Amino acid sequence: MHYLREAACKNNLIFVRYRILFVEKDAKIFIAGHRGMVGSAILRKLSALGFYNVLLQTSDELDLRNQQAVADFFSAQKPDYVFLAAAKVGGILANNRFRADFLYENLAIQNNVIHQSYTHRVKKLLFLGSSCIYPKLAPQPLKEEYLLTGLLEPTNEPYAIAKIAGIKLCEAYHDQYGCNFISVMPTNLYGYNDNYHPEHSHVLPALIRRFHEAKTADEPEVTVWGSGAPKREFLFADDLADACVFLMESYNDSQLINIGTGEDLSIRELAHLIKDVVGYKGELAFDASKPDGTPRKLMDVSKLHALGWHHATALKSGIRLAYGDFLARLETELH
Ligand SMILES: NC(=O)C1=CN([C@@H]2O[C@H](COP(=O)(O)OP(=O)(O)OC[C@H]3O[C@@H](n4cnc5c(N)ncnc54)[C@H](OP(=O)(O)O)[C@@H]3O)[C@@H](O)[C@H]2O)C=CC1
Numbered sequence: 001m002h003y004l005r006e007a008a009c010k011n012n013l014i015f016v017r018y019r020i021l022f023v024e025k026d027a028k029i030f031i032a033g034h035r036g037m038v039g040s041a042i043l044r045k046l047s048a049l050g051f052y053n054v055l056l057q058t059s060d061e062l063d064l065r066n067q068q069a070v071a072d073f074f075s076a077q078k079p080d081y082v083f084l085a086a087a088k089v090g091g092i093l094a095n096n097r098f099r100a101d102f103l104y105e106n107l108a109i110q111n112n113v114i115h116q117s118y119t120h121r122v123k124k125l126l127f128l129g130s131s132c133i134y135p136k137l138a139p140q141p142l143k144e145e146y147l148l149t150g151l152l153e154p155t156n157e158p159y160a161i162a163k164i165a166g167i168k169l170c171e172a173y174h175d176q177y178g179c180n181f182i183s184v185m186p187t188n189l190y191g192y193n194d195n196y197h198p199e200h201s202h203v204l205p206a207l208i209r210r211f212h213e214a215k216t217a218d219e220p221e222v223t224v225w226g227s228g229a230p231k232r233e234f235l236f237a238d239d240l241a242d243a244c245v246f247l248m249e250s251y252n253d254s255q256l257i258n259i260g261t262g263e264d265l266s267i268r269e270l271a272h273l274i275k276d277v278v279g280y281k282g283e284l285a286f287d288a289s290k291p292d293g294t295p296r297k298l299m300d301v302s303k304l305h306a307l308g309w310h311h312a313t314a315l316k317s318g319i320r321l322a323y324g325d326f327l328a329r330l331e332t333e334l335h
């Protein structure tokens with residue numbers, strides 16, 4: 001249940017059904033990566049709640065890999081809160097192809113933003129991990145304590161190592177300097193402003209595009225990567241944004257916390273779901289030469305549910321919304 005869905009704001013207090021939250025409406029909030037799928041969803045959520053003092057920088061304006069530029073930005077702007085949603089992100093093929101870039105760029109971005117948040121006394125920072133950094137064959141569903149208990153999935157090991165380092169860096173600044181830096185672990189995400197690159201995107205947007213293009217071109221068959229057997233969990237990005245704002249408001253533990261739906265399906269089932277939403281009538285083929293990756297990574301979301309947050313968007317409804325966004329962007333930016 002979105003704890004803020006029926007929120008009413010007055011006199012800087014947000015009245016929600018269960019709790020009264022005190023928020024500084026004029027707080028300076030830096031959303032790193034605000035043009036991305038997650039960052040733009042967080043921006044939409046904060047704007048809807050009346051937060052108007054939001055700091056936004058494109059990667060052209062502020063390359064977060066540049067240590068001096070990040071130090072200068074924090075020194076000049078002194079944000080109160082930071083959502084760290086900037087990263088080099090991609091699907092299984094991109095992770096496996098650009099291994100050095102995924103490791104180096106994500107380490108550089110998070111080291112700079114987390115360290116400068118400490119140096120300039122940011123009140124609270126939220127760092128985004130990812131479900132793919134749990135051990136490849138960890139017991140399911142994945143509990144937060146399973147992190148670092150086994151070998152990682154090789155295709156995205158560099159990215160996972162960077163993310164684990166970010167989580168540990170937030171923990172270390174909490175332990176040594178008392179910083180209120182929290183780490184959240186989202187499951188696979190999809191939604192508005194997703195990456196639809198034919199090869200470097202994640203499975204859900206990739207299949208939306210492939211089924212749409214096959215329907216438009218009247219192709220008899222669509223190829224899905226891998227065996228179709230792996231299982232994945234998918235959370236709509238605007239639900240994730242709601243969870244991030246909820247946790248920024250109410251979660252102050254340095255231990256990481258999973259964010260997901262607690263439900264998963266096979267890639268084969270997902271492909272049929274997307275095929276139906278797009279209205280493609282042809283056949284499916286599975287390309288076993290492509291990697292399956294982790295067999296399953298279902299999140300145990302009992303810790304988050306115990307805090308009172310649940311996702312709101314059902315998968316088929318979310319896929320319809322994402323397909324609508326894809327169509328809207330097709331004319332302007334997707335080539
Ligand atoms: N997508 C998913 O399925 C999942 C994502 N996550 C995490 O969520 C976060 C956001 O992911 P998502 O929104 O999907 O990613 P996107 O690729 O949609 O957005 C990433 C953003 O990071 C910014 N960025 C990248 N490199 C730099 C840089 N050098 N300097 C400044 N900004 C930079 C980009 O800015 P610009 O547009 O200005 O270039 C972009 O807006 C990441 O931490 C990711 O690991 C976690 C689990 C699943």
Ligand SMILES: C[C@H]1O[C@H](OP(=O)(O)OP(=O)(O)OC[C@H]2O[C@@H](n3cnc4c(=O)[nH]c(N)nc43)[C@H](O)[C@@H]2O)[C@@H](O)[C@@H](O)C1=O
Pocket residue numbers: 089090091092093095130131132156159187188189199200201202203204206207223224225226227230232267290291292293294
């Ligand atoms: C989100 C999280 O987790 C990511 O890992 P992943 O979940 O394995 O990423 P994926 O969405 O790319 O693949 C999911 C499954 O789907 C199959 N699959 C079928 N057909 C297509 C297809 O056309 N494209 C893609 N990408 N996968 C396909 C694919 O073979 C695989 O079995 C990390 O990269 C990392 O980014 C991370 O943070």
